[in-house]
Amino acid sequence: MIATETSTDPRYGLFQELIDTVKNDRPQYPFETIELDVRQYTDESWFQYEKEQIFDDVPIVVGFSSMLKNSGDHFTFDHLDKPLLIVRAKDGQVKCFLNVCRHRGVRLSNADKISQTKTFSCQYHHWTYDLNGSLIFVPAEEGFPGFDKSCRSLKEVPIKEAHGLIWVNPNLDSRIDIQDFLGNIAVDLEEFGLNEGYFFKQSKHVCKANWKLHIEAFQDGYHVTRLHKKTVGGFFKDNLAVQEREKQHIRSIVARNEIEEAIDLPSDKWNFRNHGSFSHLIWPNTTTIMHPDYTSQVTFYPTKVDETVIIHNCIITRKPESEKELAHFERSFKLIDQGVFASEDFHICAQAQIGMKSGANDTFLVGGYEKGLKTFHDILGEKLGPYRQL
Ligand code: FES
Ligand SMILES: [Fe+2]
Numbered sequence: 001m002i003a004t005e006t007s008t009d010p011r012y013g014l015f016q017e018l019i020d021t022v023k024n025d026r027p028q029y030p031f032e033t034i035e036l037d038v039r040q041y042t043d044e045s046w047f048q049y050e051k052e053q054i055f056d057d058v059p060i061v062v063g064f065s066s067m068l069k070n071s072g073d074h075f076t077f078d079h080l081d082k083p084l085l086i087v088r089a090k091d092g093q094v095k096c097f098l099n100v101c102r103h104r105g106v107r108l109s110n111a112d113k114i115s116q117t118k119t120f121s122c123q124y125h126h127w128t129y130d131l132n133g134s135l136i137f138v139p140a141e142e143g144f145p146g147f148d149k150s151c152r153s154l155k156e157v158p159i160k161e162a163h164g165l166i167w168v169n170p171n172l173d174s175r176i177d178i179q180d181f182l183g184n185i186a187v188d189l190e191e192f193g194l195n196e197g198y199f200f201k202q203s204k205h206v207c208k209a210n211w212k213l214h215i216e217a218f219q220d221g222y223h224v225t226r227l228h229k230k231t232v233g234g235f236f237k238d239n240l241a242v243q244e245r246e247k248q249h250i251r252s253i254v255a256r257n258e259i260e261e262a263i264d265l266p267s268d269k270w271n272f273r274n275h276g277s278f279s280h281l282i283w284p285n286t287t288t289i290m291h292p293d294y295t296s297q298v299t300f301y302p303t304k305v306d307e308t309v310i311i312h313n314c315i316i317t318r319k320p321e322s323e324k325e326l327a328h329f330e331r332s333f334k335l336i337d338q339g340v341f342a343s344e345d346f347h348i349c350a351q352a353q354i355g356m357k358s359g360a361n362d363t364f365l366v367g368g369y370e371k372g373l374k375t376f377h378d379i380l381g382e383k384l385g386p387y388r389q390l
Helices: 011-024 044-055 178-182 185-191 211-217 323-357 368-384
Strands: 034-037 060-064 073-077 084-088 094-098 135-137 159-162 165-168 198-207 236-246 249-256 276-282 286-290 294-304 307-316 363-366
Touching: 011 185, 011 236, 011 249, 011 276, 034 368, 044 294, 044 368, 060 084, 060 294, 060 307, 084 165, 094 159, 159 178, 178 185, 185 249, 185 276, 198 323, 211 294, 211 307, 211 323, 211 368, 236 368, 249 368, 294 323, 307 323, 363 368
Parallel strands: none
Antiparallel strands: 034 363, 060 165, 073 084, 084 094, 159 165, 198 307, 236 249, 249 276, 276 286, 286 294, 294 307
16 A cells, blocks of 8 residues: 555545535536547548557556466567567566567467466477576577577566556667656555456457547446446446546546445545446556456557457456355456447447448537546647647
């Protein structure tokens, strides 16, 4: 825990705003409508520009710390335009390497799930590397006279583990300063206990929609009781949500029905998982959602102007101790992952993408209950300037 007093924990201020919003039954800010040019979701050149300006040199979440519990635990990762291998080394540190053998460039590991190893041995000629990426064995080494193995270690990629998450910067020359990057979003992640989580499950989705549509779906309190009417919509108050910007990130809360109980409670009795649902947009493409008894990390990796790979990782507080407990978490994950995300949010984003191509709308309207979208586009505008044809 890095903040024990309400004055240093940024969640309290926004939660008070949520309570005021509920008490007065009025939105957090005065209403306004903005318009967004739909071409920024369909223009190939703009997509490439976004990738270069936003994604090529930034820490990007690749998963939870608890995915790699022991030394030798590792997984491959191919959604940042480079083949990556992420591993917990012997000293407990996480490392990221280009997943490329230094002999003839073959893909070194094919671990598409979390796997365990002591060394990485290339299938082609069996050059072998330790968990720090050092080349430790070359069969028939005498065939390479004068060869210094220490010059052919795996290429390292900047990686940082902090507050229960793992970040990678695909720019090999970068340095990750996660505290400076996160600001006090770090306090939220710490206080929500992401560090202590037990990694439960991962799912992968490929959705035919621009990455921004997905980010927006998670910034929009207006659809919750409507699109999600048959799944989780009934758990939430309609249009009672608040959000605030922290550096280039966004902290949001949607009021759950239980918010009524919190109104008369002193702040030290507020329950930040049950009275409301916190979520964070961690710039540029990760959303964390603090459900009542588990946490989702959903990251949207842009692959094409109209295609996004989505990885959803879920942690719970501890390993399920009984069949009943396991079944409970399996059900919850399925409801959120398949029912809410895939069948509702991602499906609707793909529908919007089709609609944009049709030419029906030149612009999108964003209203007062979708304030998070405006904040997201303010931040995009600071990085890219307004949409223009390149
Ligand atoms: S390419 Fe890996 S050992 Fe030859
Ligand atoms: Fe949604």
